[in-house]
Amino acid sequence: MKELKIIPIKNGTVIDHITAGYAVKVLRVLKIPESTSSVVSVAMNVSGKMGKKDIVKVENRELDPHELDKIALIAPKATINIIREYEVVKKHKVELPNEVVGIAKCSNPTCISNAREPVKSRFQIVSKDPLRIKCYYCDREPEDIAEGII
Amino acid sequence: MKMNFKNRDIVSIKDFSKTDITAILNYAKHMIPYAKGEKQIDILKKYILSSLFFEPSTRTRLSFESAMNRLGGRVIGFADPSATSQKKGESLADTIRMADAYSDIIVIRHPQEGAARLAAEFAEVPIINAGDGAGQHPTQCLLDLFTILTEKKRIEKNHIVLLGDLKYGRTVHSLAYALSLFGAELTFVSPESLKMPKEVINECKEFGVEPNSTVNLDKAIIDADVLYVTRIQKERFPDAEEYNRVVGTYKVDNELLKQAKKDLIIMHPLPRVTEIDPEVDATHHALYFKQAFNGIPIRMALLSLVLEGRKL
Numbered sequence: 001m002k003e004l005k006i007i008p009i010k011n012g013t014v015i016d017h018i019t020a021g022y023a024v025k026v027l028r029v030l031k032i033p034e035s036t037s038s039v040v041s042v043a044m045n046v047s048g049k050m051g052k053k054d055i056v057k058v059e060n061r062e063l064d065p066h067e068l069d070k071i072a073l074i075a076p077k078a079t080i081n082i083i084r085e086y087e088v089v090k091k092h093k094v095e096l097p098n099e100v101v102g103i104a105k106c107s108n109p110t111c112i113s114n115a116r117e118p119v120k121s122r123f124q125i126v127s128k129d130p131l132r133i134k135c136y137y138c139d140r141e142p143e144d145i146a147e148g149i150i
Numbered sequence: 151m152k153m154n155f156k157n158r159d160i161v162s163i164k165d166f167s168k169t170d171i172t173a174i175l176n177y178a179k180h181m182i183p184y185a186k187g188e189k190q191i192d193i194l195k196k197y198i199l200s201s202l203f204f205e206p207s208t209r210t211r212l213s214f215e216s217a218m219n220r221l222g223g224r225v226i227g228f229a230d231p232s233a234t235s236q237k238k239g240e241s242l243a244d245t246i247r248m249a250d251a252y253s254d255i256i257v258i259r260h261p262q263e264g265a266a267r268l269a270a271e272f273a274e275v276p277i278i279n280a281g282d283g284a285g286q287h288p289t290q291c292l293l294d295l296f297t298i299l300t301e302k303k304r305i306e307k308n309h310i311v312l313l314g315d316l317k318y319g320r321t322v323h324s325l326a327y328a329l330s331l332f333g334a335e336l337t338f339v340s341p342e343s344l345k346m347p348k349e350v351i352n353e354c355k356e357f358g359v360e361p362n363s364t365v366n367l368d369k370a371i372i373d374a375d376v377l378y379v380t381r382i383q384k385e386r387f388p389d390a391e392e393y394n395r396v397v398g399t400y401k402v403d404n405e406l407l408k409q410a411k412k413d414l415i416i417m418h419p420l421p422r423v424t425e426i427d428p429e430v431d432a433t434h435h436a437l438y439f440k441q442a443f444n445g446i447p448i449r450m451a452l453l454s455l456v457l458e459g460r461k462l
Contacts (some may be wrong), residue, residue: 110283112264117241119268136284137264141349
């Protein structure tokens with residue numbers, strides 16, 4: 001019998017093709033475990049067709065588009081599978097917009113977007129692979145994008 | 151090709167193409183006799199400029215105000231934020247909305263990076279960035295390019311040495327970018343701890359320029375056409391110890407200049423402290439005071455282009 005590394009889930013979301021090593025950051029972005037009381041399984045360094053990847057399975061929770069944008073910032077190749085009754089009912093490839101607003105905080109403490117001003121943080125995508133973003137206001141490129149996720 | 155600068159915000163040198171920059175520099179040449187007061191003009195007499203300086207400045211503020219006055223316009227504003235509502239906790243966005251209602255163009259200097267970009271979002275009238283913290287200072291960059299162009303007749307193919315604090319100095323980052331855009335040959339000379347950031351070097355490379363980096367000024371100066379000196383800025387250092395370690399590393403004096411080309415020009419955004427010996431001022435190499443004057447024709451050109459389009 002084939003041994004399953006992670007068992008299938010009945011209802012919920014499977015985030016596949018996360019860049020190897022980034023599963024923990026994805027969990028942080030999704031505020032897991034604080035945001036759910038259901039079972040969450042994580043597999044890291046799983047061998048796939050495209051090399052090693054991480055997988056996160058969140059039971060009983062279907063991710064909304066705003067959350068997808070956040071994941072795209074740290075795992076731009078991820079796919080999101082919505083599972084109902086063990087079947088994949090929806091499959092999305094996360095897609096990076098050209099600009100992300102209100103998702104990550106600028107890493108520059110003296111950036112005006114971190115001051116008490118009526119604006120949301122705003123980043124432009126410099127390159128998708130490797131992922132590089134820069135602050136619309138101060139031009140600073142954060143070294144660790146996941147660190148700044150709000 | 152006719153450039154359209156009317157109502158354009160001037161926030162970063164990166165917002166401009168090489169053609170845009172060339173058009174501004176060429177227009178600025180026409181402004182020189184007016185900047186010197188040899189000829190009079192009042193093309194901006196119906197306009198009011200808000201000069202909002204949230205951080206101290208001598209040259210930039212005075213030259214903007216002089217430029218506006220030379221074109222017949224008027225200036226309102228402040229040079230000390232402690233006398234404004236900012237002190238009472240007003241947001242920058244609200245101060246900008248107010249200046250937007252009171253004037254036709256806003257010049258802003260602010261200690262926080264991105265402040266001018268934010269101002270441009272809240273103002274209908276054009277914004278000119280006069281320096282935002284360690285960020286951009288596009289009019290300084292333009293006047294530097296203007297100085298090289300007027301002295302050397304071209305920007306490309308000159309060997310330009312940038313010296314001093316290349317890590318924190320905002321002028322050298324924009325300048326390295328713009329000089330690369332024009333295809334100048336670049337050498338970066340700095341103490342090991344104040345080297346040009348990697349991102350800036352990568353930008354130069356994107357334009358096909360491969361800058362040399364060294365700590366050795368003696369060698370770099372031998373075939374330099376332009377030596378651009380910067381002050382090691384105490385206020386940008388996170389700790390005093392790092393500052394004390396590097397201050398005074400380089401000094402440009404007549405002894406050093408014996409090795410230089412006869413037509414080397416020395417530039418400095420000023421204020422200088424000890425990095426250029428005053429004995430150099432009397433030599434034909436010293437261009438920094440003329441460079442400071444060039445702030446007037448450049449800013450006159452920008453104000454005129456942004457408010458009225460080309461008039462001369």
